[in-house]
Amino acid sequence: MAACIDLMGETLASLARGEALLPLRTVLRLPGQRNMFAAMPAVLGPSIGAKVITVFPDNEGTPFESHIGVVLYFENTNGRLLAIIDASSVTAIRTAAVSGLATRLLANPNARTLAILGSGVQAMTHLEAMCAVRGFTTVRVWSRHLPNAEAFAERARAQHGRTVEVVPTPEAAVRGADVICTTTSSREPIVQSEWVAPGAHINAVGASQATARELDSETVRRARLYVDRRESVMAEAGDFLIPREEGVVDNTHVLGELGEVVLGRVAGRTGPGDVTLFKSLGIAIEDVASARFIYERARELGTGTWVAIGGMR
Ligand code: NDP
Numbered sequence: 001m002a003a004c005i006d007l008m009g010e011t012l013a014s015l016a017r018g019e020a021l022l023p024l025r026t027v028l029r030l031p032g033q034r035n036m037f038a039a040m041p042a043v044l045g046p047s048i049g050a051k052v053i054t055v056f057p058d059n060e061g062t063p064f065e066s067h068i069g070v071v072l073y074f075e076n077t078n079g080r081l082l083a084i085i086d087a088s089s090v091t092a093i094r095t096a097a098v099s100g101l102a103t104r105l106l107a108n109p110n111a112r113t114l115a116i117l118g119s120g121v122q123a124m125t126h127l128e129a130m131c132a133v134r135g136f137t138t139v140r141v142w143s144r145h146l147p148n149a150e151a152f153a154e155r156a157r158a159q160h161g162r163t164v165e166v167v168p169t170p171e172a173a174v175r176g177a178d179v180i181c182t183t184t185s186s187r188e189p190i191v192q193s194e195w196v197a198p199g200a201h202i203n204a205v206g207a208s209q210a211t212a213r214e215l216d217s218e219t220v221r222r223a224r225l226y227v228d229r230r231e232s233v234m235a236e237a238g239d240f241l242i243p244r245e246e247g248v249v250d251n252t253h254v255l256g257e258l259g260e261v262v263l264g265r266v267a268g269r270t271g272p273g274d275v276t277l278f279k280s281l282g283i284a285i286e287d288v289a290s291a292r293f294i295y296e297r298a299r300e301l302g303t304g305t306w307v308a309i310g311g312m313r
Contacts, residue, residue, distance in 0.1 A: 008098045011044065037055075095125070107276065113136065117214070118183035126181040199275070202223065
């Protein structure tokens, strides 16, 4: 996780320097369902790649994760396909790592209380990422189904040696928290501004469509808002687009991209009382950079499975 947080910092800085090509993602909603099929291509310096995944919120209660697919990684000399990598793991880790970067850049340095809303895949990797960048002494988790929050707390103890307090409402998690991660598939706000303490930092991760959000409009209005990519937020982020539609904020409310903060081109927090907000959507260069990193490590370590794919004359 620590390596991925640094990698995401370099990757988003590359985007800010204009070294990446990426269109908005293509998302096909399956007829009559809320499940989706998505393709996310990108070129990042010498790396070419794409994530191709199904996003099945309906997998809830089945043995399958909600994000399943592959990241394809190519080189730019002969256009060879170099690697096919599990997208579930890459998505789980890189998303939390970007939130880790945002928290490292934007949260108060003495943050001690962490609130996690949701108890799924992203909730667990966010716990790991948050603990990599701040010294939390209290971690609270809320989930819609209490037994899932309890199971999360058990896993957190077993996998990360962390004690996590299970709380019955989002309000009980958010009140007094220094850092708040929203990692749910909710389409309606689960965070109310009146619960958010001055000085808090929020990573809003769960809602990736224009019609879904996890934060109420006032939370967004109050916050200094940072994003992974402006263009994506203007098309895909209900957490921003719904308050904008209501006339609560306008486009100038987006202060900058994380990569611009990394490069020092955009200021972060101005004082300990600011509420800062990172709106995460997830962008393809995060997957391509992760794929390059994994491919290079696999070569060094002699791991992975070699297969002949074709493409030779
Ligand atoms: P999981 O299926 O593992 O977990 C989903 C979580 O959402 C569960 O904790 C569930 O709670 C909760 N949830 C579902 N519906 C609701 C609801 N109506 N109200 C409140 N909570 C709800 O998914 P992931 O952890 O993989 O992903 C979580 C979210 O993050 C998804 O929306 C996903 O699309 C998004 N995501 C965003 C990324 C980004 O880059 N920004 C990347 C990857 C995912 P319970 O189990 O208690 O019902």
